[in-house]
Amino acid sequence: MNVMDSTRRPRGRPQARPDAETRHVIAEAARAEFMANGYASTGMDAVAKRAGVSKKTLYRLVPTKAALFKASVADRIDSFLLAVDPDILALLDIEAGIERILHEFGRLTLAVDTIAIQRLVLAESDRFPDLATDFYAAAIVATHTNMTRYLTRMRDEGALVLDDPHVAAGMLRGMMIMEPQRAAMLGQRGAPTESEIAARATACARLFLHGCRP
Template sequence: MVEIQIIERRPRGRPQLRCDDDTKSLIIEAADAQFRENGYAAASINAIAQSAGVSTKTLYRLFPTKADLFSSIVSDRISRFFLALDQSTLATMDLRQGLERLLTAYGMLTMSDDTIDIMRLVIAESDRFPEIATSFYETAIVGSNAFMEKWLTTQCERGLIRLEDPHMASGMLRGMMIMEPQRAAILRQLPPPNIAEISRRARICAEVFLKGCQV
């Protein structure tokens, strides 16, 4: 009997140890730390790649420009905010409970240490790099406002609240929730509020807001 040996051909090069999504997450985490520590202009692509454990070739394949990296950092934060506020979960809550949940999650997103650092970076470097201001505004500010506006519109359609302009009301509600403590933190006058302080502020904001629009 003749034995037939089958030689398995292996792909050339080193085997891929992780998928692109996992690699992107590592790069985003490393870039976030680099931007926060050194600023946008001084952030080193080589240092980001080294910290993430990837080659610069891989980094540029996944993120062709530094602006793409920054945009992905902002998108990653907003995605976590949306995941924490699934619309189907909010739909099971009563009006006040849902609004408090929404405001608490928004406060935790916008007044965290890392978000405060990113906002300082945008303010400091947007004159030289207007693309980071555009990215932050469109992804973080417009995106979160649209989510809140959609929730308010739904409550209007349910007949629970009455608003002349849900879009404008959303902006006012967001400002009431974060403007004073966030500005104080950005200007290094006060530390960002802790979870208990954010929750208390969300409760008070929800109470004030609903007194003005609840049917």
């Protein structure tokens, strides 16, 4: 009889959806609100309304606003990891390889969503230091490490001359994204288009490799 318990429906009204699913809907809605209005200016009423859920349900599934914030951001941290297939990279020469990595990196970090979340994490890093740490580790350090690995391999193969691939990777990232990212974060420009990203990746790769001395 116990075997049946899992399939047999219990007495009262059944759940509209499993809690996990509702939680996900809530997290999506919350992220959208937080990204649009920031933490302080986002109300739980607004989140509930956008999620199409009552506050009662909201608070059944989420303990506090702070937890909701962390959950809604943490949900997407993983999606910020840059990983370029090494098999493909192996087929490209050094310049094309770097260009490829930068292009992918730019697409990732210069997307409107990514920029909004970065600004959010930055803005609330005082209130949520552990979230900032998670973000830094999962998104920034991880991506940085992947780039460093590529540069190190290229150096070992003799394709590059580098004192410190780790530092060089940081410079490469900064060249590629700082300016457009910050302009967008400050609301002074929209996120760059795909072709702008591509052009910038090309220019960066060339500058990084050849410099600009005559």
